[in-house]
Amino acid sequence: MTDKLTAGARLVPPAPTPQPPPSQPPRQGKGKGKGKPRGALAWIGRIMGLFAGLLTLGVAGAVLAGFIAYQRFAADLPDVTGLRNYQPRMMSRIYAGDSRLLSELAVERRIFVPYTAIPEIVKRAFVSAEDQNFFLHGGVDPIAIARAAVTDLMTYRQGRRPIGASTITQQVAKNMLLGSSEVSLARKAREAILAIRLDQSLSKERILELYLNEIYLGLQSYGVAAAAQSYFNKPLDELTVQEAAFLAALPKAPNNYNPFRFPDAAKARRDWVLDRMAEDRVITAEQAAAAKAQPIAPAQYRRPDMVAGADYFAEEVRRRLIDRFGADQTTQGGLVVRTSLDPVLQAAADTALREGLMRYDRRRGGWRGPVARLPAGPALRTGWEGQLGQVQRPPGMLPDWKLAVVLEASDTEAKLGFVDRAAGAVPRVLPMQMADLGWARVAHLPPGALVPPPNLQLGPTPRRIADVVKPGDVVMAELAPATAGQGRNAGRPERLLLRQIPLVQGALVSIEPSTGRVLALSGGWSFEMSQFNRATQASRQPGSSFKPFVYLTALANGISPSQRFLDAPFVLDQGAAGKWRPNNYEMDFLGAVPLRIALEKSLNLVTVRVANQVGMDAVAQTAIGFRLFDNMPRVLPAALGAVETTVLREAGAYAGLAMGGREVVPTLIDSVQDRDGHVIWRAGARSCHGCEDPLHLPVLADDRRQVVDPASTFQLVMMMQGVVSRGTGGAAAKGLDRAIAGKTGTSQDFQDAWFGGFTPDLVTVVWIGFDTPTSLGNNETGGALAAPIWHDYMAVALKGRPKLAFVPPPGVALVAWDSGWGTVTDAFKPDQVPGASGPVGGGGIPQAEGPGADIAAPAPSSAGGVDSALGGLY
Structure with a gap:
């Protein structure tokens, strides 16, 4: 029965097992098989959820902290829109009447060059060296920042200065808006914010133009044009590839890469820039190799020929410019100033004045002694060149005068040694003759005296060289060329003439x-x-x-x-x-x-x-x-x-x-132009009658006050x-x-x-x-x-x-008359001619008072009185 039931039971389909809802996965049993992984994944999910929550909170906190930091650092930042019309500091130049350069006025030596006039090779050299992604980033380069951060972490605690990742835009923001170079995160944050704003406000071309004209490149040069002159003595558009690369190597450390002092370091840095240019495909690898094979050949900057001896004139012009335009515009406004100076007449004026002062000084001032003294003896005769080279040139010593040391002296002649720089710094020995020293009477003045004391007494006329100079004396001397004899006058050899700076002025x-x-x-x-x-x-x-x-x-x-x-x-x-x-x-x-x-x-x-x-x-x-x-x-x-x-x-x-x-008003300045060439001031413009009519001769009217x-x-x-x-x-x-x-x-x-x-x-x-x-x-x-x-x-x-x-004006007559001191010719108005009818002198003004009359003193004006002991003499 049981078997049958069993068999029968097998024929009956089993009751269906209850299934969980579709949304729930089937539960895994314990032990081996599929039950164990199911629990691990649940824990992983919980952990990941926790991390996701923490990450969300962290991001939110970071965003909040960043917002707070941004608000803090951006609160007082300068406005960047002013750089759209920014005018850089430019030197002003003063020119003489013949257009020769007279003086340069500058706080910073800068020559501004617009973007379109800067050669492309110069622009790309600086971009390759300083900011390869300049045309791509938005003011800040995240890739460069990450690279710099990794490098700084790897060199941490090695005592090295952290490397930066500043873009060209950031450098413009730092130099022109912040004006600070402190190493701090706060400054970098402010710099980055400004750089982003700059990039949004200005074009890349304008930013690069500002950078290339503002950057300091050593040798007192600001901007690439001034640097091209300072290092290579040539204009910007004549630079070669290797020269442009060298200029781009300078912003990192201009003094460390000075080719005059550190040629090896300068070349190494230049070659690095050339490699960067090749990497950026600005030049080919072959061009880079050829450029690196060339040495850096700096040329000392030579200013254009400037008018010599016009310092007093130029300084007076500077003072007048400051009075009219202010110090900032005068020294930083790029003014072009045309003056009235005639260089030929200026040289004649300086020469005539100095010769007159020396004539008086020789007649009245006497000989005030040597500039310095060197130890006399055998060492002087064998090593005088080196000892003389240690003597400082006195201020006011004329350019063509020479410092000379007395090597030996006799009664009638002394031998003086000097270095002839006009002949290539050649040591020479020439005589100084007693015949030229008759004026050199010894004057005993207190040390440092600027004026002679009252009743200055001079010594007797010198009779021997020793009365004037002795071996070891260092004196100022002027080279006198040899002269040929004519008739009874004997010729004279090349010699030195004793000189000194006068105390009198003029x-x-x-x-x-x-x-x-x-x-x-x-x-x-x-x-x-x-x-x-x-x-x-x-x-x-x-x-x-x-x-x-x-x-x-x-x-x-x-x-x-x-x-x-x-x-x-x-x-x-x-x-x-x-x-x-x-x-x-x-x-x-x-x-x-x-x-x-x-x-x-x-x-x-x-x-x-x-x-x-x-x-x-x-x-x-x-x-x-x-x-x-x-x-x-x-x-x-x-x-x-x-x-x-x-x-x-x-x-x-x-x-x-x-x-x-x-009325004549003396003027030193003819005209002043601003940096754009506009005339902003002109002296003494006169009205012109008929200048608009080409059929008539123009007439310049003299409108000055009579x-x-x-x-x-x-x-x-x-x-x-x-x-x-x-x-x-x-x-x-x-x-x-x-x-x-x-x-x-x-x-x-x-x-x-x-x-x-x-x-x-x-x-x-x-x-x-x-x-x-x-x-x-x-x-x-x-x-x-x-x-x-x-x-x-x-x-x-x-x-x-x-x-x-x-030329006599209308209404006067030129008449010769007997003055009692000879016949003279004078101009007379009507009724004034001597011997003509009417009173001579006219106007009814009485004759002068009689001799010895006492006259009441006129009352002084509001300007005050004058010392009664003063007055003209002759």
Whole structure:
């Protein structure tokens, strides 16, 4: 039964086993087989879920931290949009009147070159060296950052500076916006943010243009154009492949790759750049190999030929540019400045002034001793070249002078050794002869004295070489070429002439009166020794060179050149200050003297009487009108030049006389252009009548202010011609054969010596004196000191110029008349001609007061009084 049931049971289908829901996987049993993997996967899933959650939280936290950091670092970053119109710092250049370079003004030596003008090989060389993915990334290069991070980790704790991954854009952001090179994550973060903003705001071309013009490349050069000049002395567009690669090697460390100092390191770095360029397919492998085979051949930069000896002029131009445009635009604005300087006349001015100062120094200054001393003895004779090379060149020593050491000396001759650099630094020995040393009387001055003491006593005239120099003395000397003998005069061998830097100073200004353009300006012996410009910055008393403006005032008020004034003692009662008694230079009295003769002889007593008659207020208005002073005290001593002015101001005032009484403003600058070539300032533009009509000749109108009428001014000019032909200024015009008007000037106690003179087309004023007002010595007048310097300069300046005469204006007559000191020719207005009907002198102005009369002192103006002891002399 059981079997049957069993068999039967087998025939009955078994009841279906309950199945889990389809969404649940079948459970695995324990033990071997499929049950064990099912549990492991569950745990892995849980762990992965945990990690995914943590990762999500980490990413969210990082995003939040990054956002906070971004907000922090980006909060005060500069605006990048300003770089769209950024103007880089560029040097300004000053040019002379003949377009030769006079000076360069710069804080950073940079020559800006626009992107389109930069050679392609230069651009690609810098991109290969500094930022290979520059044209691909968005301001920051993640691949370069990762590469730098790996390298920094591998070299951690090795004491090496971390390498960076700055792109060109980041470098622009750092240099031009951040201005900081500190090594910190904060700075790198700020730099990266700015780089991304820059990349979004500017084109790649503009960013690269800024980089290539701003990057510092050593040798005080900013930008690739300046660097091409500094390292290879050539313009940017002439660089070869290897030279462009070398410039691209410099940003990493310009000083370390200086080819003048470290040629091997420079070549290694350049070759690395060439490999990068080949890798980037900027050049071929063959071109790279050929370039690497070439050595770096640097060439010292040579500035274009610059005008020598014009430092005082250039510095005055710089000061005026700063006054007008400000320091930043002057030194960083890329200005092109055209000046009035004539280099030929400037050289003549420097030479004439220095020769005049040396003449005075030899006559009055004496010999002040050697520059230095070397130990005498056998060592000096055998090794003097090396010892002499250790002696510092004194400031102010002229370029063609030489330092020489006395090797041996006899009574009549010394042997001096020097290094002749003009002949290739060759040691030479030449004689110095006693015949050239008669001037070298020993002067005993305190060490470092800048002016001679009062009543300086010089030693006796030297008779032997030993009275002047001894073996071991180092002196300044000038090479004198050999001269051939003629007739009874024996020739002289090549020799050395003893020289020293004078203590006395001087200044010279030369002006073109028709325009006011300053053609030459010398402000002292040497700009190297003293940058103080005595032509524009030193206020000194003009002495009798001021008298023409007193006489011009009288002429404008109707006084005639022939009208007589009394040359006799004059006393001015100044109340509590006592009585002022001026005197003539000659300490004599000539009685009644015509105005013309009084100016020729520079008579102080006549001048004071003329000034008193016309009034010091009128005299002051005349002087101020010609811009000789800004203000002037209305006191009689000022009529003799006891008031201060500058050489440049007096030159401008004398130019006004040459121009018939018009105001002339001296100018050193003709025009100024900005970096784009636009004229932003021009001097003395005149109105032109008929310039628009090609059928008529244009007429340039002289719109300058008329200070004094032309007739009176011409009368004065005729009288001033007598000063140089018959009077105190005879040394100025000697042998020039020109129409010259002028006036000497010497201040109280011979402290200042002046001569101002002019032809119809050229005005020159010369001043001589010590920086600290000190007597030049008895009888050292303007006629003796300044007039010969004026003559030497004008002899050069007038060469090639036409001979011009002063043209009388309408309304005056030229008449010869007997002055009592000879027959002279003067200009007379109607009713002033001597011997004609009507009063000579005109205007109803009374004659001068009688001799010895006491006159009340005029009240000083608001400008203050003048020391009554001061006054012009001669």
